[in-house]
Amino acid sequence: MKYFLKRVIGTIPVLLGVVLLIFIMLRIIPGSPVLVMLGEHYDQETIERLTELMGLDQPLLVQFFDYVKGALMGDLGVSYRYQRPVADMIMDALPYTVKLAVMAALFAWVMGLVSGIIAAVNNNNFIDRLFMGVSLLGVSMPIFMTSLVLQYIFSFKLGILPMTEDGSMVSMILPAIALGWNSAGSVARMTRSSLIEVMQADYIDTAKAKGLLRGAVIMKHALRNSLLPVVTMMALQLSSMLSGAVITESVFAIPGIGRLATEAISNRDMPVLQGTVLFTTVIVIAGNLLADMLYSVLDPRIRKGE
Amino acid sequence: MDDRNILEIRGLRSYFFTEKGTVPAVDGVDIDVPKGSIVGLVGESGCGKSMTVRSIMGLVKYPGRVVEGSMCFDGRELSGLRENELRKICGDDISMIFQEPMTSLNPVMKVGKQVREALMIHDRSISRAEADKKVMEIFEKVGIPEPEKRLECYPHQLSGGLRQRVMIAMAMICRPKLLIADEPTTALDVTIEAQILRLMKELRDETGMSVLLITHNLGVVAEICDYVYVMYAGRIVEQAETFELFDHTAHPYTRGLLDSIPRIGGSAERLHTIPGVVPNLLHLPKGCAFCNRCGYAEEACHKAGGELMEIRPGHKVRCIKPLETEVKA
Numbered sequence: 108m109k110y111f112l113k114r115v116i117g118t119i120p121v122l123l124g125v126v127l128l129i130f131i132m133l134r135i136i137p138g139s140p141v142l143v144m145l146g147e148h149y150d151q152e153t154i155e156r157l158t159e160l161m162g163l164d165q166p167l168l169v170q171f172f173d174y175v176k177g178a179l180m181g182d183l184g185v186s187y188r189y190q191r192p193v194a195d196m197i198m199d200a201l202p203y204t205v206k207l208a209v210m211a212a213l214f215a216w217v218m219g220l221v222s223g224i225i226a227a228v229n230n231n232n233f234i235d236r237l238f239m240g241v242s243l244l245g246v247s248m249p250i251f252m253t254s255l256v257l258q259y260i261f262s263f264k265l266g267i268l269p270m271t272e273d274g275s276m277v278s279m280i281l282p283a284i285a286l287g288w289n290s291a292g293s294v295a296r297m298t299r300s301s302l303i304e305v306m307q308a309d310y311i312d313t314a315k316a317k318g319l320l321r322g323a324v325i326m327k328h329a330l331r332n333s334l335l336p337v338v339t340m341m342a343l344q345l346s347s348m349l350s351g352a353v354i355t356e357s358v359f360a361i362p363g364i365g366r367l368a369t370e371a372i373s374n375r376d377m378p379v380l381q382g383t384v385l386f387t388t389v390i391v392i393a394g395n396l397l398a399d400m401l402y403s404v405l406d407p408r409i410r411k412g413e
Numbered sequence: 414m415d416d417r418n419i420l421e422i423r424g425l426r427s428y429f430f431t432e433k434g435t436v437p438a439v440d441g442v443d444i445d446v447p448k449g450s451i452v453g454l455v456g457e458s459g460c461g462k463s464m465t466v467r468s469i470m471g472l473v474k475y476p477g478r479v480v481e482g483s484m485c486f487d488g489r490e491l492s493g494l495r496e497n498e499l500r501k502i503c504g505d506d507i508s509m510i511f512q513e514p515m516t517s518l519n520p521v522m523k524v525g526k527q528v529r530e531a532l533m534i535h536d537r538s539i540s541r542a543e544a545d546k547k548v549m550e551i552f553e554k555v556g557i558p559e560p561e562k563r564l565e566c567y568p569h570q571l572s573g574g575l576r577q578r579v580m581i582a583m584a585m586i587c588r589p590k591l592l593i594a595d596e597p598t599t600a601l602d603v604t605i606e607a608q609i610l611r612l613m614k615e616l617r618d619e620t621g622m623s624v625l626l627i628t629h630n631l632g633v634v635a636e637i638c639d640y641v642y643v644m645y646a647g648r649i650v651e652q653a654e655t656f657e658l659f660d661h662t663a664h665p666y667t668r669g670l671l672d673s674i675p676r677i678g679g680s681a682e683r684l685h686t687i688p689g690v691v692p693n694l695l696h697l698p699k700g701c702a703f704c705n706r707c708g709y710a711e712e713a714c715h716k717a718g719g720e721l722m723e724i725r726p727g728h729k730v731r732c733i734k735p736l737e738t739e740v741k742a
């Protein structure tokens with residue numbers, strides 16, 4: 108437990124660093140946010156007044172600390188474009204992203220683990236090659252293509268699933284598959300190679316010599332050991348999905364975090380962009396922590412304090 | 414099959430089929446293990462000892478394969494048995510202690526559970542608590558201090574010696590009819606080695622268990638084996654009762670092994686080693702496999718290897734020119 112507290116505290120400098128970096132970058136790029144807000148008609152005086160009002164005349168460092176102070180209280184600033192608190196906008200987008208990510212991750216993991224195990228058990232025969240061929244397709248197909256193919260087959264041709272998000276769970280199925288497709292492929296391939304490697308270990312011979320049948324050897328001894336590296340990957344996949352699936356959300360018109368970020372970029376809506384990047388960073392860091400934690404639950408060798 | 418034997422191996426060949434060629438790791442081996450006796454299998458590293466016993470347990474790894482031979486255990490032919498049939502015998506009637514204690518235990522499972530598992534696979538009616546009690550008993554027997562605490566340990570929390578003792582406990586807990594021990598004490602210090610050997614003897618006396626003991630330590634053989642097989646380059650080169658083998662050594666290779674045992678009182682200069690190295694199994698000499706390293710080799714030895722011949726009752730040797738027994742004196 109103490110170990111994890113340490114890990115959590117250790118992430119603070121990373122967070123601060125990331126915020127600082129975004130902060131600087133968003134201010135280096137040309138184009139004044141004030142102009143974006145004012146639109147077509149403005150005069151010099153209005154510009155100056157607004158700049159002052161928004162605190163943009165302050166030194167960068169002061170702006171930075173103001174932002175961090177606000178962020179700690181849950182205040183991520185106000186959108187230039189929509190005049191709404193950024194935190195509220197993220198909260199509105201979050202449920203869509205979470206729904207999509209969780210469904211995609213479940214799809215990817217179940218598909219990936221099951222086919223990886225099936226392939227490994229059938230080491231090198233036809234079934235193995237078939238599964239690995241399909242998973243290679245999974246790993247190498249770009250998301251937009253998967254999305255378009257799925258839309259074409261299931262919405263356009265068969266008409267059994269909606270083309271775009273309409274608020275229902277069903278409309279999330281295609282996006283979840285599209286988003287999870289790549290990850291399913293990687294999980295399958297990693298599970299397979301890891302399981303095949305573990306099956307060569309000495310302790311597998313011990314288990315066989317004890318009289319365990321093949322199925323039990325795999326379930327009780329090989330699987331847990333072979334999942335160690337896979338679990339890390341799975342946690343990172345989830346956190347990457349949670350931090351917004353830009354392409355999937357665009358293709359299926361899902362108003363999630365990814366859409367929020369892309370829109371903010373085209374609008375030069377700095378607070379929103381800043382907010383989404385910060386959010387993403389937190390999620391990725393949390394994903395890493397989760398991976399570590401899971402790993403140490405599964406692998407007693409790296410549990411601390413023993 | 415002679416029903417005085419618990420295990421009879423006949424003409425066992427296990428080969429590795431590699432890209433460079435076929436490696437005859439075990440090349441026509443006959444071994445008998447009589448009921449209630451401790452039989453030793455000795456030889457230098459790489460001579461095929463582990464492969465021989467792995468063949469019995471159905472644990473030969475790809476690209477290796479049992480090519481032919483019969484392995485008859487307690488009246489049952491093991492070769493050609495379906496994997497699931499073989500597993501029913503493994504762990505219950507035959508159990509095995511592996512050579513590598515550091516890697517032979519599952520790193521993510523508590524050792525208590527791993528040993529308990531061996532018991533519970535073959536006796537489904539036993540309760541967990543009963544099984545744990547038995548595990549603690551056997552832990553105590555094999556000299557694991559504080560058995561209660563160790564049940565809850567993971568392998569990485571135990572020393573190599575303790576891990577090997579856990580392996581031994583695991584192999585002995587079902588009271589097998591045959592224990593195959595592949596260098597069970599190589600990783601242990603001498604006091605523990607003595608303790609383990611004594612334990613095996615005790616179990617043999619108590620339960621009539623037979624032991625096939627692999628070792629390259631002839632001292633261990635002298636201590637507990639009733640009968641010895643000497644293996645070289647995939648074949649048995651000499652076999653005899655222990656005293657017979659030590660007193661009337663007939664094969665120059667066995668002689669070499671015996672001479673390389675350090676003895677108290679013997680001077681360092683008298684400690685021999687066998688010249689040369691184990692031949693590459695891919696390119697064995699035409700004649701006797703040992704001829705290139707043998708101090709007594711003649712021209713004939715390079716031309717043709719001998720067959721295993723009985724030179725005295727129960728004493729066989731594969732050498733066309735066995736040593737005179739006087740040589741030793």
Ligand SMILES: Nc1ncnc2c1ncn2[C@@H]1O[C@H](COP(=O)(O)OP(=O)(O)OP(=O)(O)O)[C@@H](O)[C@H]1O
Pocket residue numbers: 429431436438456457458459460461462463464465475476477512629694
């Ligand atoms: N995967 C493999 N491919 C080819 N040859 C192999 C392979 N594994 C083992 N061998 C060969 O099989 C032979 C027998 O090995 P084995 O493990 O039975 O020896 P051993 O007598 O048990 O030796 P040690 O005392 O070192 O345990 C060795 O000469 C080795 O070179």
Ligand SMILES: [Mg+2]
Pocket residue numbers: 462463464512595
């Ligand atoms: Mg060996």
